[in-house]
Amino acid sequence: MMRNEQTESAKVAQPTSPDDAGWAPVFVGAVAIAFIVLALIFLGYKGKGSANDGLGPIGDWFGGFLNPLIAFLALVGLIKSLSIQRETLRKTTEGLNDQIYLQRKQASRQTFFDLLNLRAMAVNSIAWTDAAQPVEGRSATKAILKSLESAARDFTGKDVQIDLDAWEVPKDCPDVAKPYIAVFATYYSGNPLSSDTAGGRFLPESDKDSSLDHLESELGHIFRATYQVLKFAYECPDFSEKEKQDLANYLRAQMSEDEFVLFALTALTSIGKKSRAIAIVFDLYEDRLYSVPWATELRPLFARSDPKNKELASHLGYVALNPGISPC
Incomplete structure (x- = not known):
């Protein structure tokens, strides 16, 4: 039983980290799509009038669109990162609390058997x-x-x-x-x-x-x-x-x-x-x-x-x- 408690203690001392990479593909995909669309528009306007007539306004529009998008995605990433850190901290705390509980339980068992041994010694001393x-x-x-x-x-x-x-x-x-x-x-x-x-x-x-x-x-x-x-x-x-x-x-x-x-x-x-x-x-x-x-x-x-x-x-x-x- 003592060995099982030690094994359990080793398990709870290693909290499982949350999946902090699930949101990354979404961010990368959104940026990639934006650049692909921009590239297609650029190729579509290539050779058709001056840049000021076509690509200038489009560039301004994409700049106005991508800047807040990237800022928003950065904010989402920051919030997600904080959430991951909080969850990791929570699980680490739970693991430490469980480990402390098991150690205290083992100490209590040891105290019990020490008392039992003292009693046996008292009987043998009659x-x-x-x-x-x-x-x-x-x-x-x-x-x-x-x-x-x-x-x-x-x-x-x-x-x-x-x-x-x-x-x-x-x-x-x-x-x-x-x-x-x-x-x-x-x-x-x-x-x-x-x-x-x-x-x-x-x-x-x-x-x-x-x-x-x-x-x-x-x-x-x-x-x-x-x-x-x-x-x-x-x-x-x-x-x-x-x-x-x-x-x-x-x-x-x-x-x-x-x-x-x-x-x-x-x-x-x-x-x-x-x-x-x-x-x-x-x-x-x-x-x-x-x-x-x-x-x-x-x-x-x-x-x-x-x-x-x-x-x-x-x-x-x-x-x-x-x-x-x-x-x-």
Whole structure:
């Protein structure tokens, strides 16, 4: 795609010149006809009386006729020349504007992929420690998810409801996912809300560095980077809606299923509600969340086709894209 844009840039940099020779034959033809007629008259009068009797008046007449004719044709040529110059300037300006647009578009694409690379580096930098074996990168997201699932099993119904209300989790959130969202919000915020979690029984003092108490420090920059990547693609004026969707698909291809689940958990709380809005805009969760059974139930909350989701995204300043059908 980048190569095609460069080729197009080369094309627009060479504007087509107008045909500035079309009027020249008319001018030359008119002058030639005038001289031919003059020559024929001269030959017709040759030998028939004096020049003053015949050719003098005719010469005066042709002089009076040709002078304004030539002046008129010169004026026409000047006007035509100015018109050609103006048209050439217009096309040159259009070509330069198109070239500037393509260069700006290429720079925007490069910025997007730079942001995408920074996000990938952030994912690779995760270091999650537990009692068994330290893990890093994408493997750490799976270990974090398992720790969340383990902690969620110890949450009581009262604990869950207190946390769901506090973090403004959607009322239509499926019951099977509520414990996981509650435990995630509690530990990600670093502010346990319920009596049981406040007791610290999920945060053993001997294992503080590997506990869920450090969830935000491990994942916060990744969530923010994911949001910024999508926000940049959405707000950049140089891309069509289809191109914006294509850029979001690069991010989708980079994310693992565990990353999708963790991003959904933060997006369904007041902590990351804008992340949910922009995920709806790009239909980020289409055909995802299959590997974690309870997370699969979250997909309808991110579906772009749902009018309620579109309204939510619009309320937060994001209008759902309509990228259309890609050409075969």
